[in-house]
Amino acid sequence: MDLLLHLLGEQPEDAALTRDAALALEGGGDDDGPEVASTAGGARVAGVQVALVDHLHVVGREAFTELRLDVFASIHGRGRVARFGRGACTRVSWGRSLPHTRGVPGPEIQQIRRDVDALDWKALAPALEREGHVRIPRLLSARACAAMAALYADDARFRKTIDMGSHRYGEGEYRYFARPLPPQVEGLRRAFYPHLARVANRWNARWERQDRFEASLRGFLARCKAAGQARPTSLLLRYREDGFNCLHQDLYGEVAFPFQLVVLLSDPQRDFTGGEFLLVEQRPRQQSRGEAIALGRGDALIFPNRERPIETARGVSRAQIRHGLSRVRSGERLALGVIFHDAK
């Protein structure tokens, strides 16, 4: 009710909404189409659409962090938008005249979605399904790589830093992003998820597993949250001379998405030597086979974080997959890791 009063202009500009009013509108919809949360048909509010957006968004000079609800309403045939966040950011901004439209993520995230959707998925998806991994050349521009790499020095961006040597994971350092994730990371995560979920579901069908991955990242993350996995897992990794990463799998709880993504941010022609991405596959009753993948700056690699189906004489079997990094022989190598499940 508080919200409707705001939308109808019966509350002063920039008045704070109560947290209860925000919570009452939460729920439903997906990344592509928020559901109608409330309608006062025939009256002064023609319709209200609500989208839950969990990334940093800037409106004018105001930065909204954490979860944010975008409310799009058509009032008296004139579009208006009210914005408010949860927690400390319960604030409404009036006066913007927007067309009556669906709630959508910020423009940077939308652009990433368009770019990722425009990739040749008719070739990528079958290759991924068949081989378990696929390289996407120049997913990010040199400029985007440099901007992402520059975040490494910004302590406020990260929730945790791991010294790999002290854990015997290898030699190097990685940092887990804090929420809100940078739009570039959030965008990649959202944009790749639905394409990869379709392949993951085909794998599940081959394995005769009953469970299926949700169509949108938001739905999948709700499942993670229900399992107690709510901490963000996307990260930046930095290796210097003699740095390496032992073979491992990135599992953070019971719920795991079978693919993850790495993007090389440094230039192997200029910034470092060595440091090839390693994939090692363990097939049933066979010795391990390894593959070293040399990425270029901006190249992405999608790979399985645990296993993949393979055809054998006995039918479909599981090959266990581990990944790592060969020794960096000189220079510095930075990479972005996008993991789709959250951590406990």
Ligand SMILES: [Fe+2]
């Ligand atoms: Fe990893």
